[in-house]
Amino acid sequence: MRATTSTIAQASRRATASRSAGRLSLPAQSASVGPSRCLHIGTSRSSTASSSLLAQQSSCTKSLAQPRFAIGIRGHATSSSTPIEEVEPIPAISEENTYDVVIIGGANAGLAFACALLSQPTIAKTTRILLLEGASLDRTRSWSGKGDWENRVSSLTAENVAWLDSIGVWKHIEQDRSCPVDEMVIWANPSESSTPTIHFPPLGRPMARMTENLNLQRALLRRIEEVGKGVVTIKENSKVAEMRLGEGGRWVGLRIGDAWLRGSLVVGADGPNSPVRHFSKIESYGHAYQTHAVVCTLNHFASSLYPNTTAFQRFLPTGPLAFLPLSGEASTMVWSTSPENAAALKRLAPEALVGMVNAGFTLPESTLMALVEKMLEADRQGVPLTSDQISSLIATLPSPPLSTDQPILPPNVTSIPAKSIASFPLRLTHADVYLGPRTALVGDAAHTIHPLAGQGLNMGLADVKSLSEVLERARALGGDLGSQTSLADYPRERYPLNHLMLSTTDKLHYIFRARGGLVNWIRGTGLDVINELGPIKKILMGGAGAGTLGVGGGKRTDEQREFGRANATDELPPIGGWPMTAAKGVEGWFALKGVMGMVGSVVKEGAKMGVGKAASLIAKK
Amino acid sequence: MHRPSLPSALRTARPALRSLGIRSSHPSTFFRSLSTTTPTSSSTPSSSTSSTFTTINESEISHFSRLSSQWWDENGEFGLLHRMNPTRIEYIRQKVAFAPSLSDGETKEPEWTFATRHSDSARESSRGTGAWLTGLRCLDVGCGGGLLSESLARLGGTVVGVDASESNIGIATTHASQDPFLSQKMEEGGLQFRHSAAERLRDAGEKFDVVCAMEVLEHVDEPGEFLKCLGEMVKPGGHLIISTISRTPLSQLLTLTLAEDVLRLVTPGTHTYRKFVKPSELRRYIYSSMGGFDTWYKNEDASDIREDEVGETRGIIYDPLKGAWKLWGGVEGSWWKEAGEGCNYMFHARKRV
Numbered sequence: 001m002r003a004t005t006s007t008i009a010q011a012s013r014r015a016t017a018s019r020s021a022g023r024l025s026l027p028a029q030s031a032s033v034g035p036s037r038c039l040h041i042g043t044s045r046s047s048t049a050s051s052s053l054l055a056q057q058s059s060c061t062k063s064l065a066q067p068r069f070a071i072g073i074r075g076h077a078t079s080s081s082t083p084i085e086e087v088e089p090i091p092a093i094s095e096e097n098t099y100d101v102v103i104i105g106g107a108n109a110g111l112a113f114a115c116a117l118l119s120q121p122t123i124a125k126t127t128r129i130l131l132l133e134g135a136s137l138d139r140t141r142s143w144s145g146k147g148d149w150e151n152r153v154s155s156l157t158a159e160n161v162a163w164l165d166s167i168g169v170w171k172h173i174e175q176d177r178s179c180p181v182d183e184m185v186i187w188a189n190p191s192e193s194s195t196p197t198i199h200f201p202p203l204g205r206p207m208a209r210m211t212e213n214l215n216l217q218r219a220l221l222r223r224i225e226e227v228g229k230g231v232v233t234i235k236e237n238s239k240v241a242e243m244r245l246g247e248g249g250r251w252v253g254l255r256i257g258d259a260w261l262r263g264s265l266v267v268g269a270d271g272p273n274s275p276v277r278h279f280s281k282i283e284s285y286g287h288a289y290q291t292h293a294v295v296c297t298l299n300h301f302a303s304s305l306y307p308n309t310t311a312f313q314r315f316l317p318t319g320p321l322a323f324l325p326l327s328g329e330a331s332t333m334v335w336s337t338s339p340e341n342a343a344a345l346k347r348l349a350p351e352a353l354v355g356m357v358n359a360g361f362t363l364p365e366s367t368l369m370a371l372v373e374k375m376l377e378a379d380r381q382g383v384p385l386t387s388d389q390i391s392s393l394i395a396t397l398p399s400p401p402l403s404t405d406q407p408i409l410p411p412n413v414t415s416i417p418a419k420s421i422a423s424f425p426l427r428l429t430h431a432d433v434y435l436g437p438r439t440a441l442v443g444d445a446a447h448t449i450h451p452l453a454g455q456g457l458n459m460g461l462a463d464v465k466s467l468s469e470v471l472e473r474a475r476a477l478g479g480d481l482g483s484q485t486s487l488a489d490y491p492r493e494r495y496p497l498n499h500l501m502l503s504t505t506d507k508l509h510y511i512f513r514a515r516g517g518l519v520n521w522i523r524g525t526g527l528d529v530i531n532e533l534g535p536i537k538k539i540l541m542g543g544a545g546a547g548t549l550g551v552g553g554g555k556r557t558d559e560q561r562e563f564g565r566a567n568a569t570d571e572l573p574p575i576g577g578w579p580m581t582a583a584k585g586v587e588g589w590f591a592l593k594g595v596m597g598m599v600g601s602v603v604k605e606g607a608k609m610g611v612g613k614a615a616s617l618i619a620k621k
Numbered sequence: 622m623h624r625p626s627l628p629s630a631l632r633t634a635r636p637a638l639r640s641l642g643i644r645s646s647h648p649s650t651f652f653r654s655l656s657t658t659t660p661t662s663s664s665t666p667s668s669s670t671s672s673t674f675t676t677i678n679e680s681e682i683s684h685f686s687r688l689s690s691q692w693w694d695e696n697g698e699f700g701l702l703h704r705m706n707p708t709r710i711e712y713i714r715q716k717v718a719f720a721p722s723l724s725d726g727e728t729k730e731p732e733w734t735f736a737t738r739h740s741d742s743a744r745e746s747s748r749g750t751g752a753w754l755t756g757l758r759c760l761d762v763g764c765g766g767g768l769l770s771e772s773l774a775r776l777g778g779t780v781v782g783v784d785a786s787e788s789n790i791g792i793a794t795t796h797a798s799q800d801p802f803l804s805q806k807m808e809e810g811g812l813q814f815r816h817s818a819a820e821r822l823r824d825a826g827e828k829f830d831v832v833c834a835m836e837v838l839e840h841v842d843e844p845g846e847f848l849k850c851l852g853e854m855v856k857p858g859g860h861l862i863i864s865t866i867s868r869t870p871l872s873q874l875l876t877l878t879l880a881e882d883v884l885r886l887v888t889p890g891t892h893t894y895r896k897f898v899k900p901s902e903l904r905r906y907i908y909s910s911m912g913g914f915d916t917w918y919k920n921e922d923a924s925d926i927r928e929d930e931v932g933e934t935r936g937i938i939y940d941p942l943k944g945a946w947k948l949w950g951g952v953e954g955s956w957w958k959e960a961g962e963g964c965n966y967m968f969h970a971r972k973r974v
Contacts, residue, residue: 125752477776478775479775480772488944492943
């Protein structure tokens with residue numbers, strides 16, 4: 001193997017050199033199109049060659065064929081800005097360092113992709129997978145599942161929870177640290193008199209689960225350790241220094257330090273600034289929202305009335321403010337707001353931030369905006385507001401009377417752990433394509449999204465699920481995993497859906513920020529109408545992650561297949577919908593027809609008898 | 622108990638054939654008449670065992686040699702073929718991996734019980750996963766750039782790819798040797814590309830578990846002799862799998878008019894209408910001239926009513942919206958199934974142990 005690789009490398013270098021020389025010294029040949037050039041030679045030879053020249057000729061064809069591929073690859077890999085002559089050849093790579101799939105990035109998407117691949121029978125039986133992570137995974141591995149809450153929390157839709165369960169990951173999740181979201185309240189308060197609200201009531205099963213990223217990552221790691229022995233290799237603290245397409249474009253070489261390894265397919269799960277995307281020369285488009293998100297953990301008292309399983313989101317002119325439950329006494333906050341506001345909020349003392357967050361959820365919009373102005377003013381002077389100042393400001397600022405249609409509000413926040421406060425800028429990006437030369441992008445490497453719908457991680461999980469299924473199909477049919485033919489279905493499945501989600505979220509962001517008489521009225525009426533229409537709400541919830549309820553249903557269990565329900569003693573599910581209505585209508589019509597017929601015949605008989613009797617009476621007379 | 626052959630009047634009522642001036646549609650007659658009317662045939666069949674005789678057509682070979690550099694361009698001349706490859710392998714998988722094991726003459730299926738009736742689908746879905754060709758010797762006749770051979774090798778098969786074009790073999794060898802996995806397999810002898818005619822392999826006495834000839838039948842002289850040669854190389858219990866194009870107005874429209882002349886997806890002149898073979902002709906020829914049911918298994922589906930036809934054919938059509946080929950469904954013997962075989966189709970037959 002070592003020998004082959006090196007000879008091919010040499011052949012290609014020769015070919016490259018001869019090509020660059022050939023442009024000058026062989027005008028007749030370079031006049032014809034590149035690819036067909038070597039072929040004309042090949043053909044004329046094969047038509048004249050006798051069979052005794054066979055061996056010679058095949059080696060000749062081989063070396064002649066080489067530039068053709070090199071040209072093709074150069075087309076892809078123009079990314080390597082240095083001229084090919086100056087690049088040192090990739091040394092021979094041993095069988096041990098040769099993998100079928102190399103995943104770059106050991107965060108949610110990368111780890112989930114490894115688990116997804118392990119759940120596919122052919123992939124798990126026939127491939128070698130490598131997961132490269134630039135940092136150490138020790139913090140994830142040793143996360144205790146107790147103590148302080150992490151500030152990076154994600155909402156996992158019911159659909160993705162079901163999928164994680166089916167691939168054997170969910171059982172490793174620390175269940176106490178994953179909070180179901182049963183209800184959702186979304187509101188805005190654009191003017192003093194109106195508070196348009198949507199309240200998604202409980203469905204009987206959680207719409208989503210709030211789970212710390214570390215909790216999910218630890219579960220994914222445990223699953224890999226459980227079933228991935230001999231299939232998935234994890235290399236931590238390995239930063240990829242260089243990526244280059246191998247000779248013939250049949251593999252991608254990766255340099256880590258001084259060592260090279262290679263893979264047939266490289267999957268970029270390496271986040272928004274994806275090096276794999278840069279290597280693949282894939283542009284991405286999008287825009288920065290002039291918005292930063294401030295996140296922190298909120299401590300509050302447990303309500304005696306209801307469990308803390310309701311998510312709240314208030315739309316402010318600067319962006320949404322979300323309250324997401326973590327447990328009875330803790331929740332997490334995402335406050336998307338202007339960069340100055342975010343910086344000022346971060347500079348507040350934790351006690352003062354408590355005051356601002358409570359004000360953020362409860363004050364009328366005009367009062368809140370005035371309070372934020374005061375906060376910015378104090379921040380500019382270098383003396384951030386204290387919690388006492390905030391409470392006195394709230395008492396003194398002019399406050400309109402609260403409108404009568406106030407929504408349910410989240411519990412009063414009592415404290416915020418200082419080290420949980422963080423902020424990050426928000427961007428919308430979408431890669432132009434998901435596939436490069438032997439590369440594929442998943443998760444944040446392919447797209448980043450505004451967090452207002454909580455769909456970033458969910459889109460990433462849907463990506464890895466789809467890609468793993470595509471690769472399984474390709475592998476079971478002997479496909480080359482990195483080839484365009486094998487991968488073509490992945491963008492076909494995911495690109496339109498991701499784009500729809502990205503653009504919807506983007507529009508929602510702008511619609512909910514806008515303030516103005518007409519916009520307020522349209523939005524308010526729209527929200528009220530949606531709130532009143534059950535079916536639309538159900539579809540929205542289905543689309544927003546309730547999964548199993550929306551349109552269509554989940555897979556039935558064996559028991560359900562047996563009895564038509566979960567247990568034989570359960571009541572039969574009610575049958576409804578238009579087919580039932582139609583059936584009832586037809587049934588009713590037949591019943592009516594029958595009754596009318598009976599009544600009619602009785603009347604007819606009676607009439608007949610009456611007439612007959614009358615006739616006989618007359619006849620008697 | 623073979624059914625007496627149908628009245629010849631019924632058989633000859635085939636408009637497409639009549640339009641070609643071919644009177645009788647008896648398969649052997651068709652295959653013979655084809656060879657005599659082929660202007661490009663340079664060699665005369667002296668005897669099927671002669672080592673000098675091949676069914677290779679020189680002009681076809683030079684045509685494909687001219688195109689050989691484009692074999693691995695997934696968006697080029699052979700782009701449609703690249704997309705067809707997974708679907709062809711799916712057919713092979715259904716026929717080879719799902720076939721009952723014949724090691725002691727009986728199938729190894731677990732006994733059906735009422736309690737395990739739901740696990741049938743799970744068991745079936747696990748068949749044909751992993752390296753399902755492991756231990757099988759496969760031959761890819763007319764391998765071209767090695768599209769099918771590489772896939773078969775990746776699935777675990779011991780693969781020999783032969784092609785009559787030397788430049789094709791060069792391309793296939795180079796391409797496979799650049800793949801990390803396949804280059805190792807080539808060194809171990811699990812994947813070989815040989816510049817040879819199928820007849821030479823047959824004369825050397827080579828036998829295979831799976832013999833594939835994908836899109837070759839319509840390019841050779843003497844398709845009958847070619848089929849006999851393929852059939853002889855199949856081991857007892859092995860599979861013969863062919864894909865080719867039918868001779869119907871539909872195939873005229875799709876493969877010649879549209880793909881070659883109008884859309885130029887394929888170089889004009891790649892196919893010749895006259896050389897296309899109909900599914901029924903193929904099945905009947907193998908019945909009448911290649912040993913019939915003494916040599917080949919009878920089908921186990923509804924097509925077993927055919928007393929004078931061997932093997933199963935299945936249409937394979939291109940879905941331009943999905944950009945993929947799919948195997949045509951339909952009940953055996955129905956007009957729907959036959960309609961799907963109007964253009965490209967697959968053929969499978971299994972040799973008796």
